Amino acid sequence: MTSLSPALKQATPVVVDRALGSWIYGTDGRDYLDFTTGIGVTSTGHCHPKVVAAAREQVGKIIHAQYTTVMHKPLLELTEKLGEVLPTGLDSVFYATSGSEAVEAAIRLARMATGRPNIVVFQGGFHGRTVAAASMTTAGTRFSAGFAPLMAGVHMSAFPYAYRYGWDEDVAVAFALQELDYLLQTRTAPNDTAAFLIEPALGDGGYLPTPPAFMEGLRERADTHGIQLIFDEVQAGVGRTGRFWGHQYSAATPDILVTAKGIASGFPISAIAASTETMSKAWPGSQGGTYGGNAVSAAAGVATLEVVKEEGLVENSRLRGEQLQVGLKEIQDRCPAIGDVRGRGLMQGIEFSREDGTPDGVMAAAVQQATVDQGLLTLTCGPAGNVIRLIPALVVTPEEISTGLERFEAAVAAVVGAVTATSGG
Ligand SMILES: Cc1ncc(COP(=O)(O)O)c(C=O)c1O
Known part of the structure; x- marks a missing residue:
């Protein structure tokens, strides 16, 4: 008999029959209160009626309007809607399917925009499972062990994990910024450094909000050295933290923002946003993909952003x-x-x-x-x-x-x- 790979670990034994809002109904006849939301994906709850209706309607019109062949309305609408919430200046969007793919697109863009090779990541960060994304993931060796060689040009600096060090937050931030300066002096020269890649709150690395002063310290150094600052909002974005974007607890804004998960309530779609000037530095044709910006996912994304706004979900999250x-x-x-x-x-x-x-x-x-x-x-x-x-x-x-x-x-x-x-x- 064929079975699922034993390497696919499952956190619960639940087999889902159906789900609605915050509840999952198992084939075992039990009701489960879902505080996992498919790892932070079903932002508007399971099967929100408006998201379901938008997806159903789109399925009847066109499912796969491949975006390097033809353009479709839901993606144009989603881009317009995202424009209402994206940080000022990030006026150009590229779509992919998963968070990992979008992270890799952000890295490619940062390298092409700066002409520099190296990426600095912060200890405990999780950026995905594809090989380049896993090379930048330091949330646990389980994500990168056993399939080396990893992508070259990745350097890790300290994260201000105050509780782990037993320090207060200010001390942890000062330490982590000092370590970053040290790394730029000893390992990856600013002129070789394309990007800093950071989550506004560590996800897989331990659910640790990134201190605002640390984000601002990164912004300062990125400005000084012409380094691209990439915020990986894949898990922390779309209201998850009580602000629309997780980075909005700090005054720092990104050069490139990566989003996925909560943006379409469970339909696979991801995106990166940057200024048109930055995006124009990518080689023409360097962005694409068979399934990127899927029409049904995009329609669900439009509905999701509408529900988040109409139902005041960012405030509810707070x-x-x-x-x-x-x-x-x-x-x-x-x-x-x-x-x-x-x-x-x-x-x-x-x-x-x-x-x-x-x-x-x-x-x-x-x-x-x-x-x-x-x-x-x-x-x-x-x-x-x-x-x-x-x-x-x-x-x-x-x-x-x-x-x-x-x-x-x-x-x-x-x-x-x-x-x-x-x-x-
Ligand atoms: C912060 C962050 N970045 C990237 C990813 C990778 O996204 P995906 O699993 O869709 O490839 C995740 C997934 O959990 C994530 O939490």
């Missing part, structure tokens, strides 16, 4: 995120195994630590599995799998957040109780 974080911090007060609770909007991380402060991936994994038993879907992240990440849909209600908190605490209690009972015995 408010529900605050509610979630307050509740999680109360649980932390009752549970010493939780070392840190952090995040912005509906991108919240719970880091598990042992008594000596070292990361506790075993505990996080056990709690994540226990949440499934409680009817709550969650994911882990972080270098040791030591962080549970909560990524509810942007349409999540106050009642659903309360239910999620109750189920999360029940899962923690079940695991901590078991651990205590085991060590007591």
Whole structure:
């Protein structure tokens, strides 16, 4: 019998029958509150009626209007809609299908625009699984081990992970900027450096908001040296953090912005945005792809951006995120195994630590599995799998957040109780 590859690891045993809003209904007859949103993708919730209607209508018109052959209306409309939310000056957009592809398109563009080879990434960053994207991913060796050689020209600098170092944020930022300056002096000269690539909040690397002062320090150095600043908003964008873009907690703006995931509520589409001047430096014909900017995905993207605006979902993300974080911090007060609770909007991380402060991936994994038993879907992240990440849909209600908190605490209690009972015995 043919089966799925054993290398495809699944975080839960759930087989989905159908889903709506914040809920997934399993073939096991159980209802699950989904705080994973397909890794931050189903921004407007599962099967939002407006997104479903837009996709259905488009399927009846044309499905694959290949964009290097013909142009189609949904992509033109999506570009116009994106223009309403993109940072000033980023007035040119290229579309691809996945986040990894868009990250690679951004890197190609930065290299072509500067004529320089090297890329600086920051420790803990996740930028995708295709080989070049994996070469720039330092969220865990599991993403790059075993298939070297990786892409050359990638250099890693420190990320201001204050909790890990046991410092306050200002000290961590000063340290990380100092390390970056050191890297530019010792390893990749500014004239050889095409881009800094950073997430406004680390995703797979541990759900860590990037401190505004760090983003601003990168902007300053990018301006000084003519380096392209690329913000990977694949996970943090489209309202996820309580602002439309995750970088909007800082005064820094990108030269190139990468978006995907939440932009079309589950339909595969990704994009990069830059100024027309920068985009014009790419060789004509260097951007393309068979499936890029798919018509059904683009129609779903237009509907998604409309729903996000009409239903005030960025504000809902901020408010529900605050509610979630307050509740999680109360649980932390009752549970010493939780070392840190952090995040912005509906991108919240719970880091598990042992008594000596070292990361506790075993505990996080056990709690994540226990949440499934409680009817709550969650994911882990972080270098040791030591962080549970909560990524509810942007349409999540106050009642659903309360239910999620109750189920999360029940899962923690079940695991901590078991651990205590085991060590007591
Ligand atoms: C910040 C970030 N960049 C890039 C990617 C890669 O996107 P994809 O999995 O669609 O290739 C991800 C995926 O999780 C991501 O979180």
